[in-house]
Amino acid sequence: MANPKILNFEGYVIHLSPFKESDAMVKVLTENGLMSFLAHGVNKPTSKLASSCTLLAFSKFSLSEGKNGSYTLKEAENLTSVDGKDSLERLACFSFIAELSHKLVQDDEGKASFPWLKRALEAIANGFDPLSASSLYIAHLLKICGYGLDVDECVYCQKKTDIAGISYSEGGFVCKDDLSEGGKQLSPRELKIIRYVFKSGLEDFERVSFEKKENLDLISSLSRYLNDLTGVELKSLFLLMRS
Numbered sequence: 001m002a003n004p005k006i007l008n009f010e011g012y013v014i015h016l017s018p019f020k021e022s023d024a025m026v027k028v029l030t031e032n033g034l035m036s037f038l039a040h041g042v043n044k045p046t047s048k049l050a051s052s053c054t055l056l057a058f059s060k061f062s063l064s065e066g067k068n069g070s071y072t073l074k075e076a077e078n079l080t081s082v083d084g085k086d087s088l089e090r091l092a093c094f095s096f097i098a099e100l101s102h103k104l105v106q107d108d109e110g111k112a113s114f115p116w117l118k119r120a121l122e123a124i125a126n127g128f129d130p131l132s133a134s135s136l137y138i139a140h141l142l143k144i145c146g147y148g149l150d151v152d153e154c155v156y157c158q159k160k161t162d163i164a165g166i167s168y169s170e171g172g173f174v175c176k177d178d179l180s181e182g183g184k185q186l187s188p189r190e191l192k193i194i195r196y197v198f199k200s201g202l203e204d205f206e207r208v209s210f211e212k213k214e215n216l217d218l219i220s221s222l223s224r225y226l227n228d229l230t231g232v233e234l235k236s237l238f239l240l241m242r243s
């Protein structure tokens with residue numbers, strides 16, 4: 001009899017759904033995309049696999065493929081974990097980042113999303129403001145998933161000057177002459193922040209952080225925009241707004 005096929009990879013745990021008594025379905029974002037598998041016994045306190053299967057843990061996984069094409073976790077080694085202790089704000093950001101990854105990223109977008117998740121979590125681990133990391137992360141996931149905003153010009157007349165607000169329903173910036181067409185007026189600072197989060201690169205993490213209120217306003221606006229477009233509801237937003 002042939003040996004079962006073994007699959008080895010590293011990745012971030014972005015979702016856990018409890019299954020039966022102590023098992024869980026684990027969803028992992030890897031540099032090659034999404035992987036889901038069954039992990040036996042990980043909800044038991046004595047499980048050796050448990051630390052590798054906590055939310056946002058970065059671990060090495062070894063899976064075996066079953067006859068029906070499903071995968072089961074055989075071995076795991078935890079490489080890094082997130083630390084939300086001592087800070088409700090950081091904890092809330094981790095919940096938000098994980099939920100966003102789980103609900104927004106589809107198979108086709110996994111590969112492109114991975115470096116952003118990695119960079120956001122590394123930056124937070126280095127002491128970068130978790131809310132600013134969350135702002136950058138949501139903006140880039142929206143872009144990757146095809147919901148990026150046009151922050152280069154007015155969505156009505158394509159003018160690049162006199163930008164004065166934003167229209168989420170039209171998907172981008174609005175100039176002062178077209179604000180009456182539909183759009184919310186924003187301060188120059190608010191416009192600058194939105195442009196920055198969408199235009200920044202991976203190297204821009206840890207460079208600029210924003211005030212708490214600025215991040216929360218942006219994250220709630222972008223989450224509402226996502227909800228209007230896709231129906232995706234982010235439960236962790238509630239905790240984040242109260243952190």
Ligand SMILES: [Zn+2]
Binds near residue numbers: 155158176
């Ligand atoms: Zn215009």
